[in-house]
Amino acid sequence: MSKKVLVKGNVALCEGAIAAGLKSYFGYPITPQNEVPAYLSRKMVELNRVFVQAESEIAAANMVLGAAVTGARAMTSSSSPGISLKQEAISYMAGMQIPALIVNVQRGGPGLGNISGSQSDYFQAVKGGGHGDYKLIVLAPNSAQEMYEMAYDAFDLAEKYRTPVMILADGIVGQMMEPVEFNKPERKDFVEKDWHLTGCKGRHPRSVQSLLMKDGVLERHNINLQEKYKKISGNEIQFEKFMTDSAEIIIAAYGISSRIAKSAVKLARKEGLKAGLLRPKTLWPFPSNEISLLADSGAKFLSVELSHGQMVEDVRLAVNGKTQVEFLGKAGGAIVTEREIVAKIKEMIK
Amino acid sequence: MQNEIIIAGFGGQGVLLAGTLLAQAAIEQGLHTTWFPSYGAEMRGGTANSTVVVSADEIGSPLAFNPNALIALNEPSLNKFMPRMVEEAIIIANSSIIPFDKEYKIKPVFAPVTDIADKEIKNVRTANLVAVGSLIKALELYAKGSCGEEADMRRQSAQEKEGDLCDLEDTKVLTLKSALTACEKVFSSKPALIEVNKKAIQAGYDFVKYL
Numbered sequence: 001m002s003k004k005v006l007v008k009g010n011v012a013l014c015e016g017a018i019a020a021g022l023k024s025y026f027g028y029p030i031t032p033q034n035e036v037p038a039y040l041s042r043k044m045v046e047l048n049r050v051f052v053q054a055e056s057e058i059a060a061a062n063m064v065l066g067a068a069v070t071g072a073r074a075m076t077s078s079s080s081p082g083i084s085l086k087q088e089a090i091s092y093m094a095g096m097q098i099p100a101l102i103v104n105v106q107r108g109g110p111g112l113g114n115i116s117g118s119q120s121d122y123f124q125a126v127k128g129g130g131h132g133d134y135k136l137i138v139l140a141p142n143s144a145q146e147m148y149e150m151a152y153d154a155f156d157l158a159e160k161y162r163t164p165v166m167i168l169a170d171g172i173v174g175q176m177m178e179p180v181e182f183n184k185p186e187r188k189d190f191v192e193k194d195w196h197l198t199g200c201k202g203r204h205p206r207s208v209q210s211l212l213m214k215d216g217v218l219e220r221h222n223i224n225l226q227e228k229y230k231k232i233s234g235n236e237i238q239f240e241k242f243m244t245d246s247a248e249i250i251i252a253a254y255g256i257s258s259r260i261a262k263s264a265v266k267l268a269r270k271e272g273l274k275a276g277l278l279r280p281k282t283l284w285p286f287p288s289n290e291i292s293l294l295a296d297s298g299a300k301f302l303s304v305e306l307s308h309g310q311m312v313e314d315v316r317l318a319v320n321g322k323t324q325v326e327f328l329g330k331a332g333g334a335i336v337t338e339r340e341i342v343a344k345i346k347e348m349i350k
Numbered sequence: 351m352q353n354e355i356i357i358a359g360f361g362g363q364g365v366l367l368a369g370t371l372l373a374q375a376a377i378e379q380g381l382h383t384t385w386f387p388s389y390g391a392e393m394r395g396g397t398a399n400s401t402v403v404v405s406a407d408e409i410g411s412p413l414a415f416n417p418n419a420l421i422a423l424n425e426p427s428l429n430k431f432m433p434r435m436v437e438e439a440i441i442i443a444n445s446s447i448i449p450f451d452k453e454y455k456i457k458p459v460f461a462p463v464t465d466i467a468d469k470e471i472k473n474v475r476t477a478n479l480v481a482v483g484s485l486i487k488a489l490e491l492y493a494k495g496s497c498g499e500e501a502d503m504r505r506q507s508a509q510e511k512e513g514d515l516c517d518l519e520d521t522k523v524l525t526l527k528s529a530l531t532a533c534e535k536v537f538s539s540k541p542a543l544i545e546v547n548k549k550a551i552q553a554g555y556d557f558v559k560y561l
Contacts, residue, residue, distance in 0.1 A: 263410025
């Protein structure tokens with residue numbers, strides 16, 4: 001009766017990337033993202049596209065750089081410790097302005113941690129991660145459907161701004177199955193850009209690099225990058241609001257936490273508590289302006305995360321002292337429950 | 351209505367597949383659903399579980415905070431999850447290998463699903479779907495029961511005197527029909543297994559007569 005298929009978030013993500021014209025995937029296994037390379041190892045070969053299981057996460061990320069600089073749509077995926085290993089290449093891609101997709105299906109940290117869902121890599125994703133002044137566009141899906149849609153959109157965003165994009169998912173969104181509708185048209189016929197390295201026979205050689213040693217060149221490059229990031233901040237912020245009008249307490253939550261938070265808001269409303277939810281769908285650029293406007297109405301904020309308090313810092317910056325900002329979170333595989341959120345809301349309303 | 355269902359047993363008993371079937375059945379009925387596996391170091395012989403949430407409304411957490419249904423295919427699973435269940439939970443316990451003469455906090459519905467699969471279906475590996483059939487029947491009986499009570503109250507208190515106030519479609523419980531349709535989808539890549547698994551679901555459904 002429905003066109004919807006039951007698939008894991010990780011598989012939905014693969015389908016989104018494939019529909020977007022993913023030409024080459026490079027990865028290395030790690031739970032809880034293993035369905036991505038497992039699924040693509042079959043699918044990409046069937047489609048006569050490239051699948052490589054690299055010798056390491058570092059190699060995989062650098063292969064993405066190499067593929068994407070030729071104009072191919074390329075991606076890698078991993079989970080937290082593996083994403084740490086990829087940071088050098090990510091910084092290079094930001095510096096070289098190479099569009100590509102990096103997927104982090106977060107697990108518990110620090111270190112090797114465990115394989116449970118977690119949201120402890122927020123700082124790493126939005127505050128740099130690698131070295132140098134750069135930003136990634138960071139998308140935060142909270143359902144299998146959004147894993148599909150965001151993977152699809154990520155490549156267009158990456159190419160529009162010539163910048164790497166990260167999908168910051170988590171073990172729960174990656175592992176759960178939900179009904180998904182694969183409703184995006186297949187993308188093909190990509191046009192060669194004037195910076196793609198395609199072999200210089202019959203034309204001037206092109207060069208894409210991040211080593212810029214000549215006097216003032218790197219300074220100019222950094223200014224250009226910042227201008228680009230400003231443009232992205234102006235154009236690409238995405239968020240969802242739920243019952244924020246006249247709310248006294250607004251929960252800020254992304255990814256899997258936002259779903260638990262939404263249930264908590266419904267529960268709170270049943271008990272007559274004026275709660276609402278603001279869910280950033282882009283973590284960078286962050287919906288600071290929207291939060292600031294909501295804070296003007298006097299609403300207090302509660303950041304709910306599967307971490308010990310990371311996004312809450314950006315909420316505080318956006319609220320800028322206008323109202324109270326509180327935090328509720330757990331890490332290492334523990335989950336915040338709806339009841340715990342409602343209890344915290346009550347405490348804040350008192 | 352929201353059902354939060356846990357299916358647990360030894361690794362290899364098919365708890366992930368049983369959950370998938372329930373989730374697919376929910377899709378057949380146009381309901382919202384999520385399926386979440388235990389994905390640790392489970393292997394044949396260890397314990398594994400999956401959690402399925404079925405709801406008429408958008409689902410928040412795919413993890414069960416208030417689980418109200420459990421399929422326990424072995425005793426360790428029953429002991430592990432029983433304390434987490436809500437008071438009026440429906441529990442299907444595999445009495446082929448779980449003792450039924452013990453005191454339990456919540457009285458399970460005992461169904462010898464391994465024996466039914468082995469002797470009646472002639473395929474012991476279908477025990478998981480026998481249990482799914484039993485759960486569907488038990489949830490249906492429960493819904494009829496509570497729906498009956500509600501209908502009685504409404505009859506006593508209000509004007510509604512006519513008609514069937516106990517429409518299961520309205521209560522959004524999973525139906526046998528959708529489970530059988532789901533079976534065709536779930537086993538679409540292995541068509542030889544469709545009929546035997548349908549039989550298993552039917553047998554489990556028929557076994558449960560009352561709560």
